[in-house]
Amino acid sequence: MELRIEDLLKLYYYLRLTRGLEDRVIKMYRQGRIVGGCYVGTGEEAISVGSACALAPDDVVAPSHRGLGVHLVKGVEPKEYMAQYLGRRAGPTRGKDGNIHFGDIRRHIIGFISPMADGIPVAAGVALAFKIRREPRIAVAYFGDGASSRGDFHEGLNLAAVLKLPIVFICDNNQYAYSVPLSRQMAVSHVADRAKAYGFPTVIIDGNDVLAVYDAIKGAATRARGGGGPTFVECKTMRMRGHAEHDDASYVPRELLEEWRRQDPIQRFEGYLREREVPEERLQAVETRVLQEVEEAVEFAEKSPLPDPSEALEGVFAT
């Protein structure tokens, strides 16, 4: 399916915005200007952006910690993201939680939490609600290769399978779970091999090809929306940095990183855009816009107030 230029530029904008914000946060981490750890998805942006752009606006997503692009496509603003990283009241958690641990159900985002794979059964429950209410909406769960070792991965996939839920499972297989390589995570070749046991279709795609991601998720979403049940999409990619920025990832062979650097999803997509003869000034305009938004986000966050200490006691219970 050939996308229109405007749709291609939307993908490009979100790819660049995701990279731009995360590059800035990395820099600020090194400068000691952010609070806590720094978790990015450098090199994995095609998965979050390509998939989220393939969904309907009211489909519900449960992104992982490599999925800033999903948040941005769903409407989270760069300012909110920066405020979150700086522990400010203007962040989506009002300083209650850090980094990429946020969500907003009004914008159809389930907040990520640290125990890996917890979002998978939760997303299945969202899909269950849609099925019960006969709503033509779907849920999407994102997770990595490491999460696929946890029970919640298997319990969530199986539950979705037996109840035939409208859900798409997206595995961001970046080959390392912190320092542990895939070969120590599982004795099969693909995460999809695990998923096959649950009796619904699985596909393996090039996770650094944003259009391949878009197409695969579009198809899986259509299938789920039509009552066809879950699909598992394994996106092969590579974690290009440490687990978080404190981690130099010295355990990853340099040649492997070099090989994947040549597969950078944004550079590849820029190549495609030029093939499609998208005018250079349109690409330049995206870059300018992103730079400006990142600057504004940093400025906003650094000026915005920290929470008052007494707010630590607020919000334990809903009233």
Add this chain to the structure above:
Amino acid sequence: MAEMTYLEAIRQALWEEMDQDDRVFLLGEDIGTYGGAFKITQGFLDKFGEDRVIDTPLAESGFVGAAIGAALVGMRPVVEMQFADFISCAFDQIVNMAAKHHYRLGEPVPMVIRAPYGGRLHAGPFHSQCPEAWFIHSPGLKVVAPATPYDAKGLLKASIRDLNPVIYCEHKYLYRHAKGEVPIDDYVLPLGEADIKREGTDIALITYGAMVQQALEAADEMSQQGIEVEVVDLRTLCPLDTDAILASVKKTGKVLIVHEAPQVCGIGAEIAGVIAQEAFHYLDAPVTRLAAPHTPVPFSPPLEDFYLPNATKIAAKLKDLASY
């Protein structure tokens, strides 16, 4: 009003809430065709259909997680743990996902996990545990533990209507051993309010769940000896009704805290701490606890009988306190 069992009261609460609110649905093991391990949901599948009475795979973390997701998008799930003991399999979803969600994001997670708990049925270490303290210690959860059919119905309805995740501890022994008058129409009892099950002036006996029956029996015995014991049924363990606890302690000057869960770090420890801090100058005797020893729940009847507090053991402690 009608006389009914604790089990029937729970069943009625569920039935009525499902009947009047389409958002309420059930998830759990064997709750559909089979009607639940304890037959709480017998007949529900026929009445409400398989969309709302969902037999799940044997995967507690999976279906608790699913309940959380459904709650986040506007449903009111009620999860049945087949036995409270299996709730540990879903611990992570409960304490990390459900409990912290509102604090982090300001979004309510209105769901109930029904946990059939407790001993005295000779069911051994994996079908008898009292898990309430695990959840009281995790901010963001409400923990409810009714002792009578009346409370069971009113508190379950309140739990289902509450905006927070509620661990509803229903005592298995009481299912068929507790009977009482229950309104057949709609009523709710507020979460977080204790109930004085018996007025007294000499000793405050603070307890909940199946120990309320035992406490009342022991109080009757003490009354014959001229000692009037006030039995405070906590009904909700989180939030804890410290006002009711302190009022009874200040009134009587002596206190016995009884629970079936192990004594070490049980809710009794917290209650004792509150009393020591807030009512120290009203005390005429040491704050006393009677609870299970620090062992798993043993299986064989003489072992389990030794393990559990009961009316006789409670009366013995009350006599010690009375003569202090």
